[in-house]
Amino acid sequence: MASPPETKRDPEPDARSDARRATTIDARIDALSKALLVALAIIAVLTFDDFGLTWDEGYHIRYGDHLLDYYTSGFEDRTALTYRLDYLYGGGFDLLGAIFRAVARPMDNYTALHLFGSLIGVLGIAGAWRLGRAIGGARVGLYALVMLALTHVYYGHMFNNPKDLPFAVGYVWGLYFVCEAIRAFPRLGWRLVAWLALALGMAMSVRIAGLLLICYLVGVIGLWALRQGIARRSFEALYRHASGLYLRAGAAIVGAWAVMLIFWPWAQQKPLTRPFVALTRMSKFLTHRRKMPFDGEWIDTLDTPPDYLLHYFGYKMPELILALFVAGMLGGLVWILARGWRLENTKRALIYGTLGLAVLLPPAYAVYKESVLYDGLRHFLFLIPPMVVIAALTLGASERWLRRRLPRAGGAIVGVVLALFVADHLRIAVVYHPHHYVWFNRILGGLAEADGVYSTDYYGETFREALEELERELRRREPERFADTTYRVSGCLGRRHVIDYLSPNFIHVGRNSRADFWVGYARDKCSRRHANRPAIVRIEREGGFLNVVRDLRRPPRRGREALEEFAELAGATGEGPEAEAEAATSTSAGLAAIEGETTSAGLVPIESGPTLEGESTGASAPAEEE
Amino acid sequence: MSETTTQGVDAELEAATAILGEPTCAPALAIVHLGRAWRGLAALAGAVDPDEPAAQSALVGLTRASARRREALLAEHAAILASARGDAPPPGRRILLRHVAALRQIYRALRTPPPIRTRAITGLRWAARITLWGGLVFALFAAIARPWQSPGFGPWRVVYYPTAKLTGDPIVRYVPHLSFFWGDEAPLDEVPADDFSARFDTCLLLEEDLIVTFQLTHNDGARLYVDGRKIIDNWKTGRWGYTRRIPVEGGWHHLRVDYFEAAGDAEVHLLASFDESEPPETIATSYLRRPVGELSARNPCAGL
Numbered sequence: 001m002a003s004p005p006e007t008k009r010d011p012e013p014d015a016r017s018d019a020r021r022a023t024t025i026d027a028r029i030d031a032l033s034k035a036l037l038v039a040l041a042i043i044a045v046l047t048f049d050d051f052g053l054t055w056d057e058g059y060h061i062r063y064g065d066h067l068l069d070y071y072t073s074g075f076e077d078r079t080a081l082t083y084r085l086d087y088l089y090g091g092g093f094d095l096l097g098a099i100f101r102a103v104a105r106p107m108d109n110y111t112a113l114h115l116f117g118s119l120i121g122v123l124g125i126a127g128a129w130r131l132g133r134a135i136g137g138a139r140v141g142l143y144a145l146v147m148l149a150l151t152h153v154y155y156g157h158m159f160n161n162p163k164d165l166p167f168a169v170g171y172v173w174g175l176y177f178v179c180e181a182i183r184a185f186p187r188l189g190w191r192l193v194a195w196l197a198l199a200l201g202m203a204m205s206v207r208i209a210g211l212l213l214i215c216y217l218v219g220v221i222g223l224w225a226l227r228q229g230i231a232r233r234s235f236e237a238l239y240r241h242a243s244g245l246y247l248r249a250g251a252a253i254v255g256a257w258a259v260m261l262i263f264w265p266w267a268q269q270k271p272l273t274r275p276f277v278a279l280t281r282m283s284k285f286l287t288h289r290r291k292m293p294f295d296g297e298w299i300d301t302l303d304t305p306p307d308y309l310l311h312y313f314g315y316k317m318p319e320l321i322l323a324l325f326v327a328g329m330l331g332g333l334v335w336i337l338a339r340g341w342r343l344e345n346t347k348r349a350l351i352y353g354t355l356g357l358a359v360l361l362p363p364a365y366a367v368y369k370e371s372v373l374y375d376g377l378r379h380f381l382f383l384i385p386p387m388v389v390i391a392a393l394t395l396g397a398s399e400r401w402l403r404r405r406l407p408r409a410g411g412a413i414v415g416v417v418l419a420l421f422v423a424d425h426l427r428i429a430v431v432y433h434p435h436h437y438v439w440f441n442r443i444l445g446g447l448a449e450a451d452g453v454y455s456t457d458y459y460g461e462t463f464r465e466a467l468e469e470l471e472r473e474l475r476r477r478e479p480e481r482f483a484d485t486t487y488r489v490s491g492c493l494g495r496r497h498v499i500d501y502l503s504p505n506f507i508h509v510g511r512n513s514r515a516d517f518w519v520g521y522a523r524d525k526c527s528r529r530h531a532n533r534p535a536i537v538r539i540e541r542e543g544g545f546l547n548v549v550r551d552l553r554r555p556p557r558r559g560r561e562a563l564e565e566f567a568e569l570a571g572a573t574g575e576g577p578e579a580e581a582e583a584a585t586s587t588s589a590g591l592a593a594i595e596g597e598t599t600s601a602g603l604v605p606i607e608s609g610p611t612l613e614g615e616s617t618g619a620s621a622p623a624e625e626e
Numbered sequence: 627m628s629e630t631t632t633q634g635v636d637a638e639l640e641a642a643t644a645i646l647g648e649p650t651c652a653p654a655l656a657i658v659h660l661g662r663a664w665r666g667l668a669a670l671a672g673a674v675d676p677d678e679p680a681a682q683s684a685l686v687g688l689t690r691a692s693a694r695r696r697e698a699l700l701a702e703h704a705a706i707l708a709s710a711r712g713d714a715p716p717p718g719r720r721i722l723l724r725h726v727a728a729l730r731q732i733y734r735a736l737r738t739p740p741p742i743r744t745r746a747i748t749g750l751r752w753a754a755r756i757t758l759w760g761g762l763v764f765a766l767f768a769a770i771a772r773p774w775q776s777p778g779f780g781p782w783r784v785v786y787y788p789t790a791k792l793t794g795d796p797i798v799r800y801v802p803h804l805s806f807f808w809g810d811e812a813p814l815d816e817v818p819a820d821d822f823s824a825r826f827d828t829c830l831l832l833e834e835d836l837i838v839t840f841q842l843t844h845n846d847g848a849r850l851y852v853d854g855r856k857i858i859d860n861w862k863t864g865r866w867g868y869t870r871r872i873p874v875e876g877g878w879h880h881l882r883v884d885y886f887e888a889a890g891d892a893e894v895h896l897l898a899s900f901d902e903s904e905p906p907e908t909i910a911t912s913y914l915r916r917p918v919g920e921l922s923a924r925n926p927c928a929g930l
Contacts, residue, residue: 106774106775187646244649479904483841483899504805504895
């Protein structure tokens with residue numbers, strides 16, 4: 001029998017219709033959220049190829065290949081166990097990326113990794129949606145989804161960050177399942193245990209810092225059991241709650257450890273000690289010592305001030321999200337102190353506490369340990385999804401509060417605020433594309449104010465646009481020369497940039513070699529070298545400098561013109577002219593032509609066109625060193 | 627308690643769940659709440675007598691369970707009632723938890739309005755499902771079969787040789803463009819990273835007589851032939867780039883590039899421009915056709 005008995009009476013029509021309406025609205029919001037996720041995935045797939053190479057990708061591609069070799073060689077190829085410092089990281093993203101690249105071949109390794117990363121990034125947004133939905137309902141889930149997608153520092157890193165972004169994805173999914181576990185207390189079903197194992201294991205397989213998630217799980221179980229024991233004034237209750245939950249959580253942790261080890265051959269050798277060795281090593285990470293801009297000064301990466309992360313989170317997060325996050329943290333703290341101790345509020349208090357701790361504990365630990373910090377908030381990217389979820393929860397609570405006080409206008413006010421936020425940040429996303437991650441908020445004054453004051457394009461993402469713009473410029477300005485010339489490109493970029501983003505008649509030469517063009521981005525004052533040479537390409541966003549290509553073939557400019565451009569480039573740091581007027585000789589070597597032979601097949605040899613600087617043709621141009 | 631309100635059913639199920647989840651509580655304490663939840667559900671469904679078998683069957687029918695599971699559910703319900711009367715020992719915690727889950731399903735089914743199922747909506751839903759699952763199955767098969775990696779893709783025929791002298795066992799592949807940067811890696815697993823060679827052949831179709839600019843960049847040596855005539859010849863080690871501008875008549879033409887790699891980085895690129903005012907670019911596949919005939923054929927474009 002499929003249908004219920006015939007309705008005779010409806011004892012509570014209003015309550016039922018309200019409940020049904022709420023269920024229907026939730027179902028529609030969920031459908032909208034899913035549609036947005038699909039749309040995001042489509043946008044990511046359509047635009048992933050716009051994003052440039054970043055510094056870490058090459059190493060992670062090789063590490064992924066070594067991991068794959070480890071398994072395909074039957075554990076014979078052990079290069080992955082000693083590869084650079086990467087062996088201290090699990091290869092969750094790298095190994096899966098290597099498999100994805102193998103499937104996607106002949107797609108280029110870097111392009112395929114960008115596609116894979118973008119899909120993983122969308123998975124992270126889906127994680128924030130699930131987390132928001134689990135805690136605050138369908139609306140909060142939707143808010144979290146929209147807000148995270150429009151958090152530019154997260155979105156920009158989705159496509160070409162093979163380390164921090166995947167960990168952020170693992171972290172948010174791990175938090176989601178920890179919160180689901182809290183909701184399920186005092187019983188953890190085996191299905192949830194399996195999901196916990198997978199999520200926690202994947203997070204740890206990218207970075208051992210995922211151990212934090214295990215700490216959260218163990219901690220909330222302890223607090224839950226303690227609360228139950230105190231409520232019943234019974235040690236037996238405490239023991240029974242703790243033992244039952246720890247038994248299942250233990251199974252989840254063992255499973256997570258196994259998942260992590262699958263992707264981490266180095267840790268497989270000593271599975272109980274090496275992950276902790278890696279954790280210790282990572283906490284004392286002393287490489288990458290260099291100077292960087294911070295708050296208008298040049299500081300050492302080994303000597304960062306305690307408010308380093310506070311500045312970056314304060315200036316890199318969208319203003320609305322930041323305000324909602326701060327309000328949410330304060331409101332949550334007040335609620336936990338005032339009501340969280342009540343027995344009926346235990347689960348909610350644990351969830352709020354876990355979420356708050358998940359955001360506060362890692363940076364607090366970094367400050368306490370005086371960890372090496374650089375590249376803005378890149379290493380703490382994993383805090384952004386939970387921060388956005390807290391902001392979404394605050395927006396949801398604000399909406400409910402407004403609806404109670406202004407039944408007619410309350411929802412509309414929140415709708416308008418959200419619509420303005422979406423419109424504003426969609427515009428920013430379009431303007432900054434594909435350099436989303438360099439965006440700074442209006443509290444600082446935008447990217448223009450950040451130039452020279454904070455790290456902007458620390459990942460070298462803008463080299464691609466600079467190089468492609470250079471080639472377009474040369475094709476436009478000197479089409480005849482372009483066909484017959486090998487251009488030498490130098491700067492702070494890598495050889496891979498030149499290979500991937502320029503025609504074959506460009507070669508990469510070292511910084512001290514003779515070159516035709518110098519490509520410099522904002523990091524390490526690279527853009528200020530050869531400041532007395534004319535800029536042929538300049539990459540900016542909303543008045544903020546990102547990259548410059550200087551034409552070293554031209555003679556150095558003197559006087560006011562050079563000083564003015566240098567002063568402009570020096571930006572807010574206030575440094576005086578220290579132009580390194582290297583006498584760059586025009587070195588574009590002409591491509592040689594060979595004498596052809598008259599043919600009968602319609603082929604008549606024509607001498608190649610003129611080469612640069614009037615150099616004679618005929619001399620072939622040996623180019624790049626092997 | 628108001629047994630027939632949604633809140634009432636919800637509260638009873640919550641109470642039963644809390645008792646069953648509480649390790650210090652005897653599971654039997656949940657039975658009274660389960661009984662009330664059953665009666666509440668029956669009332670919500672409009673049944674006059676909640677103990678009537680037909681009403682119980684109708685309620686169980688709201689779950690997504692199989693017929694066998696529904697029977698078991700009814701049996702469990704009977705056992706719960708018997709236990710409440712003191713006629714039988716209480717079922718175990720696991721059975722009671724399963725029962726709570728089934729009651730929740732019934733509760734959700736009663737709360738959720740029946741979906742609007744017009745023929746068009748049903749058709750659309752099925753179309754969406756078929757598209758989704760079909761797409762997933764297609765993607766899975768595509769990932770396994772990888773047709774884009776098969777030797778039959780692209781108008782350039784590449785014959786790789788495991789020596790630097792175009793000798794040895796040839797391995798044939800087809801690619802869309804002649805633009806490769808292998809660096810210090812081998813182009814194929816079967817070919818070494820150093821000391822290998824390759825021959826690239828394709829057929830170029832021009833609609834009219836044109837001045838064509840060819841640009842060949844290579845590391846190490848390479849030669850370019852157009853219709854068997856050597857246009858660029860630089861068969862030596864190092865990185866080189868050459869440009870030649872030649873008039874080419876309309877019709878089919880055979881392009882061949884021979885290439886060898888000695889040591890270090892390996893790369894080869896052939897660009898062309900069919901417009902004198904434009905610098906050379908990778909030759910679009912729309913100009914090219916795959917060569918026909920044997921590898922040793924003098925003009926593999928003759929049959930086109």
